[in-house]
Amino acid sequence: MEAKEPREKVGSDGSELGETARQMRAAQPYIAAVWKLVGGAVVGVLGGYWLDKALKTGPWLMVGLSLVGICVGFYGFLREMARLGKRK
Amino acid sequence: MRKAMVLFASLFVATAWASSESSEGHGEGHEPSTPEYILHHVSDSNDFELEVPLGKPIHLGAIPPIRVGSCEPKMTDHGPQIPGLGEGCLDLSITKHTVMMWLAALLLLGTVLIWSNRDKTKLVPRGAGANLIEMLVLFVRDEMAIKNIGKEDGPRYVPYLLTAFFFILFMNLLGLVPWMATATGNLAVTAGLAICTFLVTQAAGIRAAGLGGYLKHLTGGVHPLLWPIMIPVEVLGLFTKPFALTMRLFANMLAGHIVLFFLLGLIFILGHPGVAVVSVPFAFAIYLLELFVAFVQAYVFTLLSALFIGMAVATGHHHDDHGHGEQGHGHAEGGAGHDHGKAHA
Numbered sequence: 001m002e003a004k005e006p007r008e009k010v011g012s013d014g015s016e017l018g019e020t021a022r023q024m025r026a027a028q029p030y031i032a033a034v035w036k037l038v039g040g041a042v043v044g045v046l047g048g049y050w051l052d053k054a055l056k057t058g059p060w061l062m063v064g065l066s067l068v069g070i071c072v073g074f075y076g077f078l079r080e081m082a083r084l085g086k087r088k
Numbered sequence: 089m090r091k092a093m094v095l096f097a098s099l100f101v102a103t104a105w106a107s108s109e110s111s112e113g114h115g116e117g118h119e120p121s122t123p124e125y126i127l128h129h130v131s132d133s134n135d136f137e138l139e140v141p142l143g144k145p146i147h148l149g150a151i152p153p154i155r156v157g158s159c160e161p162k163m164t165d166h167g168p169q170i171p172g173l174g175e176g177c178l179d180l181s182i183t184k185h186t187v188m189m190w191l192a193a194l195l196l197l198g199t200v201l202i203w204s205n206r207d208k209t210k211l212v213p214r215g216a217g218a219n220l221i222e223m224l225v226l227f228v229r230d231e232m233a234i235k236n237i238g239k240e241d242g243p244r245y246v247p248y249l250l251t252a253f254f255f256i257l258f259m260n261l262l263g264l265v266p267w268m269a270t271a272t273g274n275l276a277v278t279a280g281l282a283i284c285t286f287l288v289t290q291a292a293g294i295r296a297a298g299l300g301g302y303l304k305h306l307t308g309g310v311h312p313l314l315w316p317i318m319i320p321v322e323v324l325g326l327f328t329k330p331f332a333l334t335m336r337l338f339a340n341m342l343a344g345h346i347v348l349f350f351l352l353g354l355i356f357i358l359g360h361p362g363v364a365v366v367s368v369p370f371a372f373a374i375y376l377l378e379l380f381v382a383f384v385q386a387y388v389f390t391l392l393s394a395l396f397i398g399m400a401v402a403t404g405h406h407h408d409d410h411g412h413g414e415q416g417h418g419h420a421e422g423g424a425g426h427d428h429g430k431a432h433a
Binding site: 017 | 231235237238315317320324328391395399
């Protein structure tokens with residue numbers, strides 16, 4: 001069976017893509033993984049801060065949700081990295 | 089050429105000298121400082137005026153503000169202030185940047201309609217205008233749309249890409265014409281353009297993956313218990329690319345104009361007309377660079393839009409290829425072929 005070109009190198013119809021498009025598509029999974037790591041912490045801190053303000057619960061929800069956000073972000077990041085590793 | 093440059097510089101030295109003398113002569117009222125003058129010129133307002141060399145600007149009048157919502161002025165330490173959008177006041181005033189956008193749209197329509205109206209019975213267009221338009225249209229289609237989206241899906245998005253390219257180009261070029269303003273040096277305008285790209289990108293993603301597939305990407309592929317954290321992360325990630333588009337175009341256009349104004353402003357800051365010998369040729373060089381930047385920025389915005397649309401389409405097709413039941417998922421953001429590479433082999 002003939003091997004197909006990886007998705008990053010071809011358009012939706014299998015046509016050759018430009019250099020920039022190929023590089024962006026190759027980099028995108030890594031950017032997405034890093035965004036999960038950072039985004040988890042950001043969402044945890046901001047969400048906790050907002051809930052603390054709304055419920056007047058002091059710093060506790062922010063501390064708690066920050067930790068949860070960091071853990072979920074890490075989990076998402078490692079999961080993505082493991083998949084990318086398998087693919088290679 | 090050298091003679092022309094010397095003539096050009098001496099003309100500006102004479103103008104600057106006369107200007108400094110005339111400003112010494114006036115002195116009544118508050119004379120704006122150079123930074124104030126520059127900021128006034130690059131910022132938006134609903135007060136229309138025409139600059140007169142060596143004289144006071146002619147006020148053409150102000151269009152009354154149009155505001156919707158609770159817009160009662162509030163007293164602050166800096167005097168009465170109109171509440172912002174976050175406080176429920178939507179400002180729909182017609183400002184000079186709005187007028188510039190309308191003007192750019194009218195010029196664009198007129199130019200393209202005139203130049204594209206060729207003899208349809210002949211295959212090859214004749215005339216510089218028709219050939220220029222054809223060259224640019226083909227460039228956007230072949231080098232941007234097809235190379236970044238693909239041969240099959242690319243042409244579908246060419247109308248949007250062409251509209252964005254020409255509209256931004258015309259707005260950028262209008263800003264270089266005396267008495268005009270650069271609408272793309274306004275954050276609201278670039279944000280509006282980026283929102284258009286964002287909507288097209290998401291629509292392309294939904295079209296390619298289906299609504300279910302698109303929503304599945306938003307879950308980040310994690311256990312449903314983690315969705316309350318992961319969905320906001322992915323949704324937040326959707327906005328990073330339009331944010332980058334907004335800031336990049338705005339900052340590039342604004343910075344160029346500020347540099348241009350400051351180079352000329354050096355004459356007044358240093359207070360000696362002789363400075364014009366250096367600053368005017370520099371400003372002229374920056375002006376030519378700005379002319380180039382007008383094309384480059386329109387190109388970069390369109391190229392990035394095509395890239396984002398291409399990645400959204402690729403994600404969708406990718407999703408279709410492998411079915412929805414797979415654990416692996418992609419990133420929601422317009423994006424990117426992910427992790428199913430193995431299956432392609």
